[in-house]
Each structure stands twice: as C-alpha cells, then as structure tokens.
Amino acid sequence: MIEKCQIFTPEINVKELLDAANYTNNLYGKKVIENACGDGNILKEIVKRYIKDCLKNMINIIEIKKGLEHDIYGTEIDKVHFAKCLENLDGIAEFYGIYDVKWNIFNQDFLKMNLRDTFDFVIGNPPYITYRDLDEETRTFLKEHFRSCRYGKFDYCYAFIEASLTCLNSTGKLAYLIPSSIFKNVFGQELRNMIVFNTVKIIDYTTRKLFEQALTSSAILLCDKGKVNDDIEYLDVVNNITHSIPKKSLMGKWIFGGYSQNSASKRRFGEYFTAAISIATLFNKAYLLKNYIEEEEYINIGGYKIERSATRVAVSPKSLNYKKRELIIFPYYYNNDTLIRYKTEEFELKFPETSKYLKSYLKELANRNSDDKNEWFEYGRSQALAHLNQHKLLLSTIVTNEIKVYDLPKDFIPYSGIYIVSKKRIPLLKAKEILESESFYNYVKGIGISANGNSLRITASDINNYEF
Ligand SMILES: C[S@@+](CC[C@H](N)C(=O)[O-])C[C@H]1O[C@@H](n2cnc3c(N)ncnc32)[C@H](O)[C@@H]1O
Structure with missing residues (x-):
C-alpha cells in the first residue's frame, strides 16, 4: 500500500514550497518537521538553507550542529528511504564541515507517533493514497483517529493535513504539496471545514504535471496558525494570475475560477x-x-x-x-x-x-x-x-x-x-x-x-x- 505513494518532490517544487512557507532567513531556533520525508528531497534543501542562513548570521559550526539537532525533524515509515535520507543529510552537513549530527529523523508512522513537540513549520509532500487503495486496518484506524476521515471515501493525505495542523505552534505555518482534488472532493468537506480558518494561500499548478505517474493535479496549501484572514490568496501558476477569494464564498466545493454561481434570478439545471x-x-x-x-x-x-x-x-x-x-x-x-x-x-x-x-x-x-x-x-x-x-x-x-x-x-x-x-x-x-x-x-x-x-x-x- 505504502509503495503507491512513494513519489518524491522535484527540486524546483521543493524550492517553491520552502519559499511559500517563507523558510528563508533567520532560521536558527525555528523548529521544522517534514513528516513523510522519503529520501529527504525536501529536508536536504531545508538543511542547506538552515546552515547557509546560520553562517550568514555568524553562528559557529558547533552551535549550528546543536541547532540541527534541536530544530530539524523528520519521519519516514519506510526503512530503506529512512536510511537513504540520513545518508543524504549527513552528506550535506559534512559538506559544510559538520560531522556526526544526531538527527531527529525517525523511522516511524507519523500518524501514530504522539509527538510532544510543536513546530514553527511543517513542510512536506505527504503520501496520497485513495480510499480504494487503503487496507481495511488503515481505514478503521483513520476513521477512529481523524475527524477529516470520519465519513466517506477519504484520502490518506487528509489525515496528514489534519495531524500537521495539530502539531503547529500558535504561529506555526504549514506548507504542503497536496492533490488539488482535496478542494473539490465531496468527502473532503470536513477537511475543508477544518483548514479554511487558517488557509492563507493556495498555489495551484492546475494543468501543470509535477509527477508523471500521478492522476490528479497538485497545489501548495499554505496555512498559518497565527492568521485568520477573511480571504485566501489564490495563484494560478499556469496563467500567472493571482486573485483574492473571500472565504465566505467557499461553500461545498472550493471554486477558484472566474465563474461564480450567483443564485439571484437563476434556475438550477436539476429542477x-x-x-x-x-x-x-x-x-x-x-x-x-x-x-x-x-x-x-x-x-x-x-x-x-x-x-x-x-x-x-x-x-x-x-x-x-x-x-x-x-x-x-x-x-x-x-x-x-x-x-x-x-x-x-x-x-x-x-x-x-x-x-x-x-x-x-x-x-x-x-x-x-x-x-x-x-x-x-x-x-x-x-x-x-x-x-x-x-x-x-x-x-x-x-x-x-x-x-x-x-x-x-x-x-x-x-x-x-x-x-x-x-x-x-x-x-x-x-x-x-x-x-x-x-x-x-x-x-x-x-x-x-x-x-x-x-x-x-x-x-x-x-x-x-x-x-x-
Ligand atoms: C509522496 S512521498 C514524499 C516524500 C518526500 N516528502 C518528498 O516530497 O520527496 C510520501 C512518503 O511518505 C512515506 N509515508 C507513507 N506513510 C507514512 C506514514 N504513516 N508515516 C511516515 N511516512 C509515511 C512514504 O514511504 C513516502 O516516502
């Protein structure tokens, strides 16, 4: 089941994801987690930015090493990818003369972890697995533990989005590469109810394919626990158009296009x-x-x-x-x-x-x-x-x-x-x-x-x- 979701993020989109979260400067002391980190494509860029930013701020190597051990977290369920991730991160640290980092990267199921820490950033590309492809045991576990998965045919990524929001601190940010179907699926309604409050921006790749194998298109979802805006900033990447969407217009499916249903004097097709x-x-x-x-x-x-x-x-x-x-x-x-x-x-x-x-x-x-x-x-x-x-x-x-x-x-x-x-x-x-x-x-x-x-x-x- 898990193999189905092991599609890793291309470098260019990793950068866009980190830029969207504003994971760019003054990073020392800011806790970040990549909670389904695979080989570490996203963590590698996080660690690179972290070290470069520290060096720019005149923080010495010993302190940077302590920072890496305190601020950077990851989880990955797959043993092989977990090991590869550690190897990749060691390679980057060593490039900057930092050795034997005791990484907080765990070979565990993030959804069952009970992490006590809270984070300034959750950044990632979680696993997407459709309901049809989830085994019975996982379906039951998700239904019992996640509000977004209580009804209907949810996707595995709903639980990741919900769990990610939960582990943010009161000003924490979530930048997540997600299938844009979450905005429109009937069974995503409860998830949308949960995220609408803190969603600040959606970067929608619409028809641009990020992953060869994947069927739905992708978007970056940006939530900010410290902000409750009335509007969501929406960017259509393909047409390079940005507009502001009032949250109160987002009922049922989230429609971002130019079309808006205006009920006054209109007739429903179904009538x-x-x-x-x-x-x-x-x-x-x-x-x-x-x-x-x-x-x-x-x-x-x-x-x-x-x-x-x-x-x-x-x-x-x-x-x-x-x-x-x-x-x-x-x-x-x-x-x-x-x-x-x-x-x-x-x-x-x-x-x-x-x-x-x-x-x-x-x-x-x-x-x-x-x-x-x-x-x-x-x-x-x-x-x-x-x-x-x-x-x-x-x-x-x-x-x-x-x-x-x-x-x-x-x-x-x-x-x-x-x-x-x-x-x-x-x-x-x-x-x-x-x-x-x-x-x-x-x-x-x-x-x-x-x-x-x-x-x-x-x-x-x-x-x-x-x-x-
Ligand atoms: C879509 S891949 C993304 C990997 C990485 N975030 C990236 O963007 O390159 C999702 C990863 O989540 C891992 N995974 C699946 N279920 C998990 C779970 N319950 N806890 C932690 N990792 C999980 C998979 O093994 C896979 O490596």
Whole structure:
C-alpha cells in the first residue's frame, strides 16, 4: 500500500514550497518537521538553507550542529528511504564541515507517533493514497483517529493535513504539496471545514504535471496558525494570475475560477432536467458485446448465442466518439416506460441461450457487490434503469478542451458517462444548448477536479447544481 505513494518532490517544487512557507532567513531556533520525508528531497534543501542562513548570521559550526539537532525533524515509515535520507543529510552537513549530527529523523508512522513537540513549520509532500487503495486496518484506524476521515471515501493525505495542523505552534505555518482534488472532493468537506480558518494561500499548478505517474493535479496549501484572514490568496501558476477569494464564498466545493454561481434570478439545471450516472452492470465483460457476429435471430459471441431480443445498443462517450457499434445484454423490459424485472424462471425460459452464456460467468456475477435484491442475471446496480427508456443526452465525466454532448434515442443504453433526461417536458435541445454553452464550460473549469493534464472530472450532481 505504502509503495503507491512513494513519489518524491522535484527540486524546483521543493524550492517553491520552502519559499511559500517563507523558510528563508533567520532560521536558527525555528523548529521544522517534514513528516513523510522519503529520501529527504525536501529536508536536504531545508538543511542547506538552515546552515547557509546560520553562517550568514555568524553562528559557529558547533552551535549550528546543536541547532540541527534541536530544530530539524523528520519521519519516514519506510526503512530503506529512512536510511537513504540520513545518508543524504549527513552528506550535506559534512559538506559544510559538520560531522556526526544526531538527527531527529525517525523511522516511524507519523500518524501514530504522539509527538510532544510543536513546530514553527511543517513542510512536506505527504503520501496520497485513495480510499480504494487503503487496507481495511488503515481505514478503521483513520476513521477512529481523524475527524477529516470520519465519513466517506477519504484520502490518506487528509489525515496528514489534519495531524500537521495539530502539531503547529500558535504561529506555526504549514506548507504542503497536496492533490488539488482535496478542494473539490465531496468527502473532503470536513477537511475543508477544518483548514479554511487558517488557509492563507493556495498555489495551484492546475494543468501543470509535477509527477508523471500521478492522476490528479497538485497545489501548495499554505496555512498559518497565527492568521485568520477573511480571504485566501489564490495563484494560478499556469496563467500567472493571482486573485483574492473571500472565504465566505467557499461553500461545498472550493471554486477558484472566474465563474461564480450567483443564485439571484437563476434556475438550477436539476429542477428542469435530471443528470444521472449511467448503468452499472458491475461486470461488463459478460454483458457488453463488442466483438460479435450478427446472425438472424442471434448474436454470436465467442461461440455462444445470445437471443437478439435480449440485447440493446450500448453506448459510451468513447464508443460514440470512435463510432463503434456495441451491444449489451439487457435483462429487463419496459411496460409504458415502467421498468419490469424478470423472475428467474421467466428469464431462463424466454432467453435460454443468453442464460446459458451468462451462466458461464456465474461465479464472477455472484461475486459482484450488487444491490441487495438483484437476481444473478441482472445488472449489479439498478438505480439508473428507471428513467432510461426515453430520449436522452450523454456526456463524459471527463472533459478535455470541450464538452461533447451526444443525443441518444429512447432504447439506447449508456454504460458509461452521465446521461440527461428531461423533467417537466422541457425539450432536451435546451439542455444541450446549456451544456454546450461557454458559461457551462467556465463552470466546469471552476468546479471540475483535474484529472491528467488538461482534463477535468465532473459528476452528475455538478451538472444538476449548475445555475443558468
Ligand atoms: C509522496 S512521498 C514524499 C516524500 C518526500 N516528502 C518528498 O516530497 O520527496 C510520501 C512518503 O511518505 C512515506 N509515508 C507513507 N506513510 C507514512 C506514514 N504513516 N508515516 C511516515 N511516512 C509515511 C512514504 O514511504 C513516502 O516516502
């Protein structure tokens, strides 16, 4: 689990991080901790700045050594990286003629440490591990010990941010390189409530990729325990624009872009249309038919036959973009647009060949984490099916440069992306117009979570909450 987060900070960003914290001069006597220090990329620069600043202030080598042993702290859970870090720090100290420093660097789990000291600075790039990748024991530990992790699908870094704020003294500063998703994730709300008070600055790298492997974009979060400002200074690094964001405008997701929702005289998209996430079979390998041969009454897939009447056309934003024709087994039917579920015997009798085919995946189908009352041959989730049998629009959850909206006939089944149907009989053409407008795109730029370079991830509730 821990290996997943061992991505170290490039030198240029280390410098930006330390500059943001103002870790620049008069450093003697100021306590600093890097609480997930890896090989010491950040600590190396801290130690360099510390020694140079001391020398500039005419502090002698013996005192500097004492200072290093008193002021500089680090923790790293991984033995190998911990050892490498000590070696790196010794190398720097020795370069300045300082030997045998007894470093306060610990090979420990920072979240379980119970440090008694408080610090003037916490500077670092903590581990990010998504909820999905956290083991059960860690999830339980975090839920029990950190307010920011009490509910929902938190990230490991939430606990680090919370613990870092706790170990600052009353004028201490936190400068942390974090995934910018923390500003917008639904489950980051409690964390945002905790940090908003002391956040003074956000340096947002937006589309600039700092780490090759990472999926979300990065930002520097700067908190100052000694300050409670009304505004946050926000810097968009890519466009080199700084602006001031009133904290009282930051509710729900933190939106930094030019778009601001002004409720006066505006209408909520969700009042007129429903945006919802597509169907989820929870095992597309069985249901989705990609490389098939069409026969008269059957669809032939890998030697199995599927009754044609058990299938529908399946679409995703990707398949529509590449104009690929796909089918999906649809083990339901509609009666006057009301979804009807087959009884098992009924389904097996009506579609004996499809049943035979699906049974070849019986073990995998049974292992799905399905809704409670679903039969073995049904989709894992049935939520999206109720409103599906009507004219609808489809768009991707990932927006890159433009918003593509596809028109879908009544009987097409979207298996990925967000689909939109009309409430109150307002023509879908109006929804299409709204979603393709510049104003909606600006909203997405503000509210979307950066995913891989230029792309932004949006949710169905982002669309429903849009005001036009
Ligand atoms: C993203 S890396 C950053 C390393 C370093 N801060 C840097 O920027 O170069 C995160 C580091 O945290 C360490 N780590 C993960 N969980 C930890 C924990 N509970 N306590 C201390 N270190 C931890 C990992 O082994 C990894 O080296």
